[in-house]
Amino acid sequence: MSTRKILVTSALPYANGPIHLGHLVEYIQTDIWTRFQKMQGHEAWYVCADDAHGTPIMLRADKEGITPEALIAKTSEEHQADFADFNIAFDHYHSTHSDENRELASDIYLKLESAGHIAKRTISQAFDPEKQMFLPDRFIKGECPKCGAADQYGDNCEVCGATYSPTELKNAVSAVSGATPIEKDSEHYFFKLGDFEAFLKEWTTSGHVHESLENKLGEWFEAGLQDWDISRDAPYFGFQIPGSDNKYFYVWLDAPVGYMASFKALCEKQGLNFDEYWAEDSNAEVVHFIGKDIVYFHALFWPAMLKGAGFRTPSKILAHGFLTLNGEKMSKSRGTFIKARTWLDHMPAEPLRYYFAAKLNNGVSDLDLNLEDFVARVNSDLVGKYVNIASRCANFITKKFDGQLTEITEAHPLVAECAAAAPQIAELYEQRDFARAVREIMALADKANQYIAEQEPWALAKDESKLPQVHDICSTGVRLFHILSIYLKPLLPALGEKAEAFLNLPPQQWSDVGQNLSGHAINKFKPLMTRVQSEDIEKVLEVAAEEAKAFAEPEKKVEATNPIADEIEFDDFAKIDLRLATIVEADHVEGADKLLRLQLDLGDETGGVKKQVFAGIKSAYDPEDLIGKTTVVVANLKPRKMRFGMSEGMVLAAGPGGEDLWILEPSNNSRGKFSQAGNRVK
RNA sequence: GGCGAUAUAGCUCAGUUGGUUAGAGCGACGCAUUCAUAAUGCGUAGGUCCCAGGUUCAAGUCCCGGUAUCGCCA
Numbered sequence A: 001m002s003t004r005k006i007l008v009t010s011a012l013p014y015a016n017g018p019i020h021l022g023h024l025v026e027y028i029q030t031d032i033w034t035r036f037q038k039m040q041g042h043e044a045w046y047v048c049a050d051d052a053h054g055t056p057i058m059l060r061a062d063k064e065g066i067t068p069e070a071l072i073a074k075t076s077e078e079h080q081a082d083f084a085d086f087n088i089a090f091d092h093y094h095s096t097h098s099d100e101n102r103e104l105a106s107d108i109y110l111k112l113e114s115a116g117h118i119a120k121r122t123i124s125q126a127f128d129p130e131k132q133m134f135l136p137d138r139f140i141k142g143e144c145p146k147c148g149a150a151d152q153y154g155d156n157c158e159v160c161g162a163t164y165s166p167t168e169l170k171n172a173v174s175a176v177s178g179a180t181p182i183e184k185d186s187e188h189y190f191f192k193l194g195d196f197e198a199f200l201k202e203w204t205t206s207g208h209v210h211e212s213l214e215n216k217l218g219e220w221f222e223a224g225l226q227d228w229d230i231s232r233d234a235p236y237f238g239f240q241i242p243g244s245d246n247k248y249f250y251v252w253l254d255a256p257v258g259y260m261a262s263f264k265a266l267c268e269k270q271g272l273n274f275d276e277y278w279a280e281d282s283n284a285e286v287v288h289f290i291g292k293d294i295v296y297f298h299a300l301f302w303p304a305m306l307k308g309a310g311f312r313t314p315s316k317i318l319a320h321g322f323l324t325l326n327g328e329k330m331s332k333s334r335g336t337f338i339k340a341r342t343w344l345d346h347m348p349a350e351p352l353r354y355y356f357a358a359k360l361n362n363g364v365s366d367l368d369l370n371l372e373d374f375v376a377r378v379n380s381d382l383v384g385k386y387v388n389i390a391s392r393c394a395n396f397i398t399k400k401f402d403g404q405l406t407e408i409t410e411a412h413p414l415v416a417e418c419a420a421a422a423p424q425i426a427e428l429y430e431q432r433d434f435a436r437a438v439r440e441i442m443a444l445a446d447k448a449n450q451y452i453a454e455q456e457p458w459a460l461a462k463d464e465s466k467l468p469q470v471h472d473i474c475s476t477g478v479r480l481f482h483i484l485s486i487y488l489k490p491l492l493p494a495l496g497e498k499a500e501a502f503l504n505l506p507p508q509q510w511s512d513v514g515q516n517l518s519g520h521a522i523n524k525f526k527p528l529m530t531r532v533q534s535e536d537i538e539k540v541l542e543v544a545a546e547e548a549k550a551f552a553e554p555e556k557k558v559e560a561t562n563p564i565a566d567e568i569e570f571d572d573f574a575k576i577d578l579r580l581a582t583i584v585e586a587d588h589v590e591g592a593d594k595l596l597r598l599q600l601d602l603g604d605e606t607g608g609v610k611k612q613v614f615a616g617i618k619s620a621y622d623p624e625d626l627i628g629k630t631t632v633v634v635a636n637l638k639p640r641k642m643r644f645g646m647s648e649g650m651v652l653a654a655g656p657g658g659e660d661l662w663i664l665e666p667s668n669n670s671r672g673k674f675s676q677a678g679n680r681v682k
Numbered sequence B: 001g002g003c004g005a006u007a008u009a010g011c012u013c014a015g016u017u018g019g020u021u022a023g024a025g026c027g028a029c030g031c032a033u034u035c036a037u038a039a040u041g042c043g044u045a046g047g048u049c050c051c052a053g054g055u056u057c058a059a060g061u062c063c064c065g066g067u068a069u070c071g072c073c074a
Helices: A021-039 A055-064 A068-085 A099-114 A193-204 A211-223 A251-270 A274-278 A292-308 A340-346 A350-359 A371-401 A413-420 A422-430 A434-455 A464-488 A493-503 A510-514 A534-556 A570-574
Strands: A005-010 A043-050 A092-095 A118-128 A140-143 A170-174 A182-191 A231-233 A247-249 A285-291 A316-320 A323-325 A367-369 A578-588 A596-601 A610-615 A630-634 A640-642 A645-647 A653-657 A660-663
Touching: A005 A021, A005 A251, A005 A274, A021 A043, A021 A285, A021 A316, A021 A323, A021 A340, A021 A350, A021 A422, A043 A068, A043 A251, A055 A068, A068 A092, A068 A340, A092 A099, A092 A251, A099 A118, A099 A251, A099 A292, A118 A170, A182 A231, A182 A292, A193 A211, A193 A292, A211 A292, A247 A251, A251 A274, A251 A292, A285 A292, A292 A316, A340 A534, A350 A367, A350 A371, A350 A434, A371 A434, A371 A464, A371 A493, A371 A534, A413 A422, A413 A434, A413 A464, A422 A434, A422 A464, A422 A510, A434 A464, A464 A493, A464 A510, A610 A645
Parallel strands: A005 A043, A005 A285, A043 A092, A285 A316, A323 A367
Antiparallel strands: A118 A182, A140 A170, A231 A247, A578 A596, A578 A630, A596 A610, A640 A645, A653 A660
C-alpha cells in the first residue's frame, strides 16, 4: 500500500463563543478519521484554527472593554483546552488573525483581481449614525413587515418565517446603539462567482461532494450564481484589502484561507513543503469536514477562489448533520445547550466520542444524543462487552501463569475471523461509516464473550490437569482483546493507550492486528474505564439549566419606569364602581387637542343610565372606530365641569400615551357568553 | 413562503439493484452461569415499516398526494 499524503481540516469555530456538543460532532468525526489514517501509516495532518474576524467579535470586544486581539486570544485558549480534553489531536491549531492568513488571503485576492474576477460597485446599506458603522442584517432589529412581530432581525422573521431585506423592517433600530439606521452608499468589492459556473458544475458533480448534496447544489446553479460581496467598510475587525483605503475582507473570505494558513504554520514547525499540498498540480489530498449549513461556502466559493488564484481545489468536502439532544434542537433558553466544558466537568470525554461514532455515517442526516440511550449504550458496549473480555481473562493469566501468554495459534478460528475483519473495518473507517464499523467491532466482541462462556475456563481451572486449556483459552481472549483494541483505537485513543499498557505493547498501528502475541508477558489488569453514571448526566443538565436561566434573565432586568403604587385596602377598591358601558356616540371636541366626547350607555342593570364622558384618547382613536365598543368606566366618579361640558365619569385606558394608548374591552369567555353594559367590574 | 432531508420494535438505528417469515443493539421478561466493574450466555415477548392512493406476479424499498419533525434560503 502506498503512503498517502492527506491534509484534513474541520470547520473553524467562531471566536465569539464556547465550544458546545454540537461542534464536537465534527471535531470528533474528523479526529477519528485522521487518527485512522495515521494508524494506517499515511502522512495525515489535521489542522484547524479559530475564525477570529468580523463584526460580532469587534462588538463583543468593545462591550467587554478589551481589544479584539485580547478577546480572540482568550477564546482560542479556551477552545484549545476543550479540544485537547476531548482528545482531538490537531497537528496545528491556528488563528485566522495571523500573518500567514493575511499574506495568503491578500495573495489570493490579488490574483483574483488581476484575473478580472473582482467587480466594484456602490450599494446602499443600513448605517448606524451613532456608532458610525454599517450594520450587518443581524444587527438590525425591528418589526416584521409581514406579520408585525416585534424584535425581529434584519434578514428574516422567526415568528412567521418571512425573509426580507433590512430596509423593509418597520421601526428598525440598530442593535448596537439603539439609533435608527439610515441608508448610506458605499463601494463594495464583489467576487464574480458566475465566472466559475462551468468549472463548479463539473467540480461538484465529480465526487468532491456527497451526492446527497447535489440536489441542493443544483438548486443554487438553477437560481444562478450571484456575485459575492467580499468587502466590508471600516470599522471592521479583519484584514484590510490591499490597494484600498478603508475596505476589509469579509470574514468568510479569509476564513477558509485559514485552513491554508494553519497548514503553512505547521509546515514551518515540521519542515513540510507547503506547495506539495497546495500547488495546482498537487497530488496530495485535501479533505474538509464541515457542517451541512456551510456547504455553500465550501462547495462553491472556496473551490472557485482556489481555482481562480491558481491553487489546487479540495479533494473532498464532507458534510455532516446537526446534533439534537433527546430529539430536540439544542437551545440556550430551554437548557439543552451543553458546552464542552460543562460536559467535561462531570463526564469523561471518551464515552461521548464512542457514542457519536456509533451514530455517525457518511451521510448528512442529523444525529441525536439521547442521554438515556447514551448511558446504556456506552456501559453495555464498552464496559460490558469490550473491557470485560480483558477483565475476565486477565486474572487467570496473572495468577496462574505469571502474566505469560501461551503459544497462541493464529489459526484459531475466532482469532483468524477477528483478524480477517481488518480490511473490511478499515474500509468502513475510510468511508466514514463509523456506525457500521462500531457494529462490526461489537459483533466480534460478542463472539469473544460467547467463546469464553462456552469454554468455561473458571470451571476447568478447578482441575490442575486442565490448566493448559485454561491458559490457551484466556490467552486467546487476550489476543482477541488486542485486536479489538486496535479496531477501537481511532475512536478511543485514551482507552487504547490504557489497553496498550495492560497488554505491555508499544503504540499500535493498524498492521499490528496480525501481530502474534505468543509467549508475550502482559501486565496486571486494572479497570480500564468506569461506567457512566446517569447522575453525572443529571449534573450536566442542571448546569445547562442554570445557564439557561442566566441567559433568559438579563432581558427581564429592566428599570421600573412606572413602579407599582402603594398598597391599598379592599375597601378602598370597593369604593370605585367600575361598569361596562357601550359607547353609543363618539365625536371630536371643537378646540380640544386631546379629547374625544363619548356618550355611554351603562345598561339595564343601572336602570339605563347614560353618561357623557370626555376622554383624552384622541391621539390613539378615531371616533368612528369607537362607536359600538364596550369599555370600562368609573361610574361613580364625581362629575366634573370642563370647558367643553360636563364629564360624568372616566373611561379606563392603558399605555404611555400618544399613539400607544388602549382602552379596555371585555373579552368573550370560553363558554361563548358575552358581557353586557352595566355589569360591574370587580 | 420556496426548496431539501427524515419518518421502521419502548429507545437508538440497520435494511444493498423491488423478491421467502422485516433485523441488530439497548431496555423489558424468563432461564443458566459466577471468571469478570450486577459483567456474560441462552431464550421469550414486542412492528398497520407515518397516513391515503397508484405501478407490479411481488412494495419498508418505486411513483403521486397528504401529515409531522428538522434543516437551508448565500
